[in-house]
Amino acid sequence: MARETWATRVGFILAAVGSAVGLGNIWRFPFITGQEGGSAFLLVYLAFIALIGFPALLVEFVVGRRTELNPVGALQELGSGAWRYVGYLFVATGFIILSYYSVVAGWFLRYTVIGVTDGYAAGAADPEAAEALFGSVATGLDSLLFHALFMVLVVAIIAAGIRSGIEVAVKVMVPAIIVLLIGLAAYGFTLDASAEAYAYYLSPDFGVIAENWTSILPAAAGQAFFTLSLGMGVMITYASYLGEDRNLAEDAGIIVGLDTAIAVIVGFVVFPFLFAAGLTPGDGGAGEIFVSLTAAFAEIPAGRVIGTVFFAMVGIAALSSAISILEVLASYLMDEFGVDRVPAAAGLGVAVFVLGVPVTVDLVFLDLLDLFADSILLVLGALLLALFVGWVASDAAREELEIGIGDLGGLGEAWIWVVRIPVVVVVAVSLYLGVV
Ligand code: PFF
Ligand code: NA
Secondary structure, X not given: OOOOOOOOHHHHHHHHHHHHOOHHHHHHHHHHHHHOOOHHHHHHHHHHHHHHHHHHHHHHHHHHHHHOOOHHHHHHHHOOHHHHHXXXXXXXXXXXXXXXXXXXXXXXXXXXXXXXXXXXXXXXXOHHHHHHHHHHHHOOHHHHHHHHHHHHHHHHHHHOOHHHHHHHHHHHHHHHHHHHHHHHHHHHHHOOOHHHHHHHHHOOOHHHHHHHHHHHHHHXXXXXXXXXXXOOOHHHHHHOOOOOOOOHHHHHHHHHHHHHHHHHHHHHHHHHHHHHOOOOOOOOOOOHHHHHHHHHHHHOOOHHHHHHHHHHHXXXXXXXXXXXXXXXXHHXXXXXXXXXXHHHHHHHHHHHHHHHHHHHHOOXXXXXXXXXXXXXXXXXXXXXXXXXXHHHOHHHHHHHHHOOOOOOOOHHXXXXXXXXXXXXXXXXXXXXXXXX
């Protein structure tokens, strides 16, 4: 059977945008920004996206389109046998990230349901009530059930295939995310506290960068890779379904631009909500956004509707990302072992569900897995892939980049050199700082 392909270029771009835009932009970005000193972090992060994220996205794209294979097969074909272990690293990382990603996504579904059935008043009375609500959502049977529900949705989309599953789903989900988010930001603008919130968000303190760069740098690197779905083969896999030739650089620019714009807009949504409820963005943790936002939704006008829409929007964004991770794992089973799509998706869904169960029991596992995946696995994966493409497969990579764009003059060569040295060095330093 011929390998599946995207039906349209827009389908491919929306799928990649859907993968990029997710919990990383909405759940992780505000609390990392809070933890790392507000807008100072934002600035380093933006520099990282442009200088490291964009070339690294192109690296994954050329590997995928060139080989038309899953990450393990792709690296084996382009490199010698040993490079395939980088592919295995990607597959392992996918399992780990999806297992906790699904649990957290389940919380957003649960909070959407709470908005419909009860509203968020329970979080208004006092911070302890909001904490207690979060505790009951995040652990125990509820958490397990919504983790299961979320994985069922992910499996159903992947089982339906590239065109009728992923492509149809993202054509609905990605526009919905954008419309809802812009609506929420416009609402945030109407709140009295918005001016104060924007000021907090948009006034970087350069002193903070100079003082804390050893923690800001790895955090920004990890967040840049996480948010662009880099370092575990998602973009290799998605590009492997590109049949004809296109301009990969243009596609990458659109994807990076949209993901970054959405992350920045999320700040314009979340910070006004928090300031309106008299809260300061903070010192965080994974539960912070739930606890403080439910308190905010209990306060602000029409908070119940706004909150329900917000949580639903995040749930949709999480779904369009989670499917890309399961597709990496499924493509590996399909390409390398000839497993059919439906059993591959279902079997992997069960395995990921089981792996996520400990997170529903104790949130300690969430922090551990998130930290390990983000500051080590993704960064290591991106580093190894940059070394491979920059130094081992650079001729094939440059040639592949030029297909659909034409002769780039010196630009193709310049890209290779950016990958060879700046990307490798900065990522290696970030990895080192993240480990020590
Ligand atoms: N990019 C997604 C987000 O920002 O939520 C998360 C993600 C998806 C990370 C796929 C890694 C990945 F391979
Ligand atoms: Na993202």
